[in-house]
Every structure is written in C-alpha cells, then in structure tokens.
Amino acid sequence: xxxxxRSRDPQxxxxxxxxxxxxxxxxxxRLGATVEVEETDIYPAFNLATDALPVKLAGQALQALEIAxxxxxxxxxxxxxxxxxxxxxxxxxxxxxxxxxxHDESLNLEQFHRLAHWLYxxxxxxxxx
Numbered sequence: 001x002x003x004x005x006r007s008r009d010p011q012x013x014x015x016x017x018x019x020x021x022x023x024x025x026x027x028x029x030r031l032g033a034t035v036e037v038e039e040t041d042i043y044p045a046f047n048l049a050t051d052a053l054p055v056k057l058a059g060q061a062l063q064a065l066e067i068a069x070x071x072x073x074x075x076x077x078x079x080x081x082x083x084x085x086x087x088x089x090x091x092x093x094x095x096x097x098x099x100x101x102x103h104d105e106s107l108n109l110e111q112f113h114r115l116a117h118w119l120y121x122x123x124x125x126x127x128x129x
Contacts, residue, residue, distance in 0.1 A: 043077030061121035
C-alpha cells in the first residue's frame with residue numbers, strides 16, 4: 001500500500017503521519033498481522049516571506065506588466081521544493097496549466113505566453129538591482 005501526507009506545516013505533517021501509522025497498526029492488529037512503514041520525504045515543504053527576493057522580483061515584474069500580483073501557497077510539489085531545501089530561494093510561477101496531472105490536463109497558450117513576458121520582466125528587474 002502506498003499513502004501520502006502533505007502539509008506546509010512540519011508539525012501538522014508529523015501529526016498526520018503519526019495518525020496514519022497508528023491507523024495502519026490498529027488495522028493489521030485486528031487481523032493478527034504486522035505492518036512495516038517506510039517514509040520518504042518526496043517534496044520538502046517551503047515557505048517564503050513576501051519580502052523574500054524572488055517574491056519581490058516576481059511581484060515587481062508583474063507590476064511592470066500592469067498585473068496585480070497574487071501570492072498564494074500551494075500544496076503541490078515542484079523543483080522549487082528542492083531548491084529551497086538547499087537554501088536557494090525559489091518561487092513557483094503560474095504557467096497557465098489547467099487540471100495538472102489529470103487525464104484532461106490542458107495548457108492555456110495565452111497564459112503561457114504571458115509567463116514568457118513575465119520571466120523576461122523578472123530578469124530585467126533583477127538586472128536593475
């Protein structure tokens with residue numbers, strides 16, 4: 001059996017994993033069996049402050065495009081999780097994907113092209129520091 005627990009809060013994640021292990025142990029005990037649990041941290045959570053450099057650069061670039069920045073936390077995983085885990089502050093930028101990882105996943109090409117302009121402006125803003 002494979003299970004998954006996610007949280008941006010390390011304590012909540014630990015509590016959830018502990019609860020899952022306890023439930024597995026109870027279930028197999030009723031059957032007279034045993035359980036062996038192997039845990040792997042696939043996507044280490046990260047939180048960046050709104051004044052972190054990559055957040056500020058992305059926001060300033062959006063403002064240059066006359067787009068109001070929206071900063072949100074997500075429950076997904078990306079390369080940014082690993083970069084941040086190694087001390088390289090990284091943000092995840094919206095790419096225009098709809099229903100990612102689903103059978104009806106799609107890409108809004110207009111939004112994807114806007115991402116290219118956004119990236120260009122991030123580089124411009126970063127070059128001005």
